[in-house]
Amino acid sequence: MKNKLVALIANAVTACTQKGLLPDVELSHIEIEVPANPEHGDYASNVAMILASQAKQNPRKIAQAIQENLTDPEGIIEKTQIAGPGFLNFRMKDDLWRKTLQDILNQKEKYGCLDVGQGKKVQVEFVSANPTGPLHIGHARGAVVGDVLANLLSATGYAVSREYYINDAGNQMNNLGKSVLYRYRELLGEKIEFPENCYRGDYIKDISAAIIQKEGNRYLTENEEETVPYFNGIAGGVILEEIKRDLKDFGVTFDFYFSEKELYKENGVSDLLSSLQEQGFIYSDGETLWFKTTDFGDEKDRVVIRKNGEPTYFAADIAYHKNKFARGFDILIDIWGADHHGYMPRLWAAIQALGHRKDDLKIILVQLVNLLRAGEPVAMSTRSGEFVTLREVLDEVGKDAARYNFLMRRSDSHLDFDLDVAKKQSNENPVFYVQYAHARICSIIRMAEERGMALPAFENINPSRLIEPEERTLIKMMARYPEMLEGAAKSLEVHRMTFYLNELAGVFHSYYNKNKVMTEDAALSAARLVLVDAVRIVLANALKILGVNAPEKM
RNA sequence: GCGCCUGUAGCUCAGCUGGAUAGAGCAACGGACUUCUAAUCCGUUGGCCGAGAGUUCGAAUCCCUCCAGGCGCACCA
Numbered sequence: 197m198k199n200k201l202v203a204l205i206a207n208a209v210t211a212c213t214q215k216g217l218l219p220d221v222e223l224s225h226i227e228i229e230v231p232a233n234p235e236h237g238d239y240a241s242n243v244a245m246i247l248a249s250q251a252k253q254n255p256r257k258i259a260q261a262i263q264e265n266l267t268d269p270e271g272i273i274e275k276t277q278i279a280g281p282g283f284l285n286f287r288m289k290d291d292l293w294r295k296t297l298q299d300i301l302n303q304k305e306k307y308g309c310l311d312v313g314q315g316k317k318v319q320v321e322f323v324s325a326n327p328t329g330p331l332h333i334g335h336a337r338g339a340v341v342g343d344v345l346a347n348l349l350s351a352t353g354y355a356v357s358r359e360y361y362i363n364d365a366g367n368q369m370n371n372l373g374k375s376v377l378y379r380y381r382e383l384l385g386e387k388i389e390f391p392e393n394c395y396r397g398d399y400i401k402d403i404s405a406a407i408i409q410k411e412g413n414r415y416l417t418e419n420e421e422e423t424v425p426y427f428n429g430i431a432g433g434v435i436l437e438e439i440k441r442d443l444k445d446f447g448v449t450f451d452f453y454f455s456e457k458e459l460y461k462e463n464g465v466s467d468l469l470s471s472l473q474e475q476g477f478i479y480s481d482g483e484t485l486w487f488k489t490t491d492f493g494d495e496k497d498r499v500v501i502r503k504n505g506e507p508t509y510f511a512a513d514i515a516y517h518k519n520k521f522a523r524g525f526d527i528l529i530d531i532w533g534a535d536h537h538g539y540m541p542r543l544w545a546a547i548q549a550l551g552h553r554k555d556d557l558k559i560i561l562v563q564l565v566n567l568l569r570a571g572e573p574v575a576m577s578t579r580s581g582e583f584v585t586l587r588e589v590l591d592e593v594g595k596d597a598a599r600y601n602f603l604m605r606r607s608d609s610h611l612d613f614d615l616d617v618a619k620k621q622s623n624e625n626p627v628f629y630v631q632y633a634h635a636r637i638c639s640i641i642r643m644a645e646e647r648g649m650a651l652p653a654f655e656n657i658n659p660s661r662l663i664e665p666e667e668r669t670l671i672k673m674m675a676r677y678p679e680m681l682e683g684a685a686k687s688l689e690v691h692r693m694t695f696y697l698n699e700l701a702g703v704f705h706s707y708y709n710k711n712k713v714m715t716e717d718a719a720l721s722a723a724r725l726v727l728v729d730a731v732r733i734v735l736a737n738a739l740k741i742l743g744v745n746a747p748e749k750m
Numbered sequence: 751g752c753g754c755c756u757g758u759a760g761c762u763c764a765g766c767u768g769g770a771u772a773g774a775g776c777a778a779c780g781g782a783c784u785u786c787u788a789a790u791c792c793g794u795u796g797g798c799c800g801a802g803a804g805u806u807c808g809a810a811u812c813c814c815u816c817c818a819g820g821c822g823c824a825c826c827a
Contacts (some may be wrong), residue, residue: 233770242769248807255807280770281807326827366827484825495753495823502825509827537754538822563755564821605763608755610820612762617776625789626775632789643786683766695764698774709782709791750789 198679202226211265219251237285244282255282294659296675300730301654308678308737313354320346322531324361327436328372329397331586338562340602342531343448344690347741352685358450364432365456373428379404384413403431442586447743459515465507468515477549492545514546534561562607568614593619596744600627603694626698631747633701637732638748640713652722661723666707673700674734697738704731
């Protein structure tokens with residue numbers, strides 16, 4: 197609907213230019229908004245004002261020229277008005293709102309699905325936590341943002357693949373194996389000074405105990421260099437399975453788990469580095485190899501092969517991103533904790549050296565979560581083993597409330613997550629507000645059926661009975677749903693969906709309290725039933741993208 | 751010291767890429783259940799958009815300078 201209007205305005209502007217009413221100016225895109233004040237119509241455009249500053253003419257005069265040259269072959273516009281400094285306000289024909297309602301009822305769960313992605317292949321890589329411990333609340337936010345972004349992009353026409361990168365080749369894993377070995381010895385009676393860089397959580401002990409139960413004390417005498425890799429393999433496997441289980445229960449799924457070790461097979465990393473060296477992106481200082489990331493705006497060059505001959509994490513990451521592009525993705529999206537932001541320039545440098553555009557890799561930073569309990573901060577650290585796990589959050593506040601909470605803020609803003617507030621089933625918790633609206637509508641439809649009025653088909657109602665201002669507002673809001681999705685997808689801003697949902701649920705609750713759906717008047721009741729069913733559809737569709745349940749009863 | 755993020759109502763946050771009178775939720779106060787679910791609704795109170803300059807018809811939004819908070823600045827990941 198919005199797009200049609202944009203096209204009409206664009207035509208009018210072209211007509212004006214051809215008639216010489218306007219100088220030949222560049223108009224990149226036409227802005228259309230829904231005015232806050234309903235008296236200003238259904239849609240408003242500021243084109244005239246934009247053009248005025250370029251053409252150095254009176255904006256109201258330009259608006260008038262556009263208005264006079266506006267053709268409306270389909271007859272969708274009821275009224276056009278020039279207002280304020282030069283706004284063009286449009287009131288649309290009622291037919292059009294009727295059409296919106298019909299679209300929703302016809303398309304049902306497909307309503308809002310778009311083709312803006314045009315089937316482009318997108319990969320979203322997220323979570324990617326080292327399997328050195330259970331996921332905690334900090335990972336949870338990134339998990340939800342990534343999951344919902346992937347859902348959103350699928351719904352808007354992209355071919356999406358979700359990936360988890362397992363950093364299983366570095367020092368951290370070695371420390372994990374050592375930690376398990378030390379606990380193993382300790383459990384078998386040795387006195388151990390636990391090293392600083394080892395993991396202390398109870399889950400380590402559990403793994404050590406399991407090894408003892410299965411294989412006894414034979415590793416006490418074996419040499420450490422052989423035991424540690426074996427232990428870290430076992431521990432990594434156990435922990436990764438646990439992570440997958442937690443994610444699944446959190447409603448987060450992946451298409452691929454990519455192991456860092458894969459990159460090293462058949463000299464993958466070193467071959468890539470030599471080829472980059474031949475191209476002049478990498479140089480040696482005699483002891484180490486450096487990537488010239490400064491060529492692409494990084495503040496200093498970065499080491500890829502250390503003095504000791506070991507590749508850095510960055511070296512593997514270059515190979516990983518090359519691998520991603522080689523798999524045919526048009527757009528890569530990485531979701532990182534905001535504490536990694538300093539890493540962005542070097543990765544962008546790397547993909548540009550590989551011949552891609554900086555824009556082909558989007559990086560979304562997710563700010564860290566401050567965990568609170570009744571307003572008091574809870575300290576967390578994986579190494580010390582003091583943290584609140586994702587599992588505990590799931591048990592305590594539930595999947596729906598937890599997910600919704602993480603989606604209510606822009607991902608780059610800091611988030612306080614208060615466990616006590618999140619688990620309250622009260623109005624401090626917006627997820628229930630939205631779910632309640634859905635359950636209420638289901639209840640109305642059930643009640644209507646009990647009273648002998650089954651949900652009518654759109655063809656069997658008279659939409660012109662919907663004359664209340666709230667009804668018009670509801671329909672307009674629903675007409676905006678696809679536009680909202682498009683905006684959220686293009687800007688990669690997932691939080692827009694929760695704000696939209698809160699607003700739609702609010703308008704519905706307000707309508708519900710003011711008007712009865714089931715009235716003495718059967719034709720009116722039928723029309724209203726269809727209207728609220730449309731609201732139910734939109735709520736359900738949006739909640740599905742968020743991975744939040746849309747209950748029929750509460 | 752340098753870089754990134756943030757600063758909007760008492761609290762938690764939106765503000766759709768420069769537009770019309772800056773919005774919501776919570777908290778506070780006053781109302782609405784014999785009526786399709788009161789996990790709801792209606793109303794009132796509450797603002798120098800961190801500060802200062804600049805760009806223009808027009809700035810919470812863009813540029814510059816400060817101030818405050820968070821996070822980074824490894825041959826860790």
